[in-house]
Amino acid sequence: xxxxxxxxxxxxxxxxxxxxxxxxxxxxxxxxxxxxxxxxxxxxxxxxxxxxxxxxxxxxxxxxxxxxxxxxxxxxxxxxxxxxxxxxxxxxxxxxxxxxxxxxxxxxxxxxxxxxxxxxxxxxxxxxxxxxxxxxxxxxxxxxxxxxxxxxxxxxxxxxxxxxxxxxxxxxxxxxxxxxxxxxxxxxxxxxxxxxxxxxxxxxxxxxxxxxx
Numbered sequence: 001x002x003x004x005x006x007x008x009x010x011x012x013x014x015x016x017x018x019x020x021x022x023x024x025x026x027x028x029x030x031x032x033x034x035x036x037x038x039x040x041x042x043x044x045x046x047x048x049x050x051x052x053x054x055x056x057x058x059x060x061x062x063x064x065x066x067x068x069x070x071x072x073x074x075x076x077x078x079x080x081x082x083x084x085x086x087x088x089x090x091x092x093x094x095x096x097x098x099x100x101x102x103x104x105x106x107x108x109x110x111x112x113x114x115x116x117x118x119x120x121x122x123x124x125x126x127x128x129x130x131x132x133x134x135x136x137x138x139x140x141x142x143x144x145x146x147x148x149x150x151x152x153x154x155x156x157x158x159x160x161x162x163x164x165x166x167x168x169x170x171x172x173x174x175x176x177x178x179x180x181x182x183x184x185x186x187x188x189x190x191x192x193x194x195x196x197x198x199x200x201x202x203x204x205x206x207x208x209x210x211x212x213x
Contacts, residue, residue, distance in 0.1 A: 114135045
């Protein structure tokens, strides 16, 4: 997993502000919503750290599409990922993802998603294979969806799929690799009723023409 000390995020209620520890009685409980899990029909687990509360409604409203897509995608992954998998997801802001982008990839500025494959993808956690971490930046993801005229839920589903494929070893450094990855994404997205994202370059993941995540 990535070094969470570097992320400077509240991992324990005692580190949160008083407003986060004591939300208004009729408002969503900040602590309860700080962490959430998607568990798919095939028992794949995506564990979420919602460090930016602006993500809360998006993550919950994207859940059905994403867990359906995850089950479809895992069936296309290499054989070593055939059993239940586990992925950690940090939902953060552009400032944090820009810091991570600079720290780990020496690239300036925010991006939509970063993928951090596990150093040892043979380790089982509660009978699940831990694949690694994904990080998404709120402002970039939302602005991309708006610019492309697509729903936030569809864009999030595409990015989660894109990140999952990176964790499994897919890449787009070479032109033929990029073409193969795009075909897989387009096909799987079509299976859940999402239009081909690569028909409109504004919808392409920000790093897809740049360098590996």
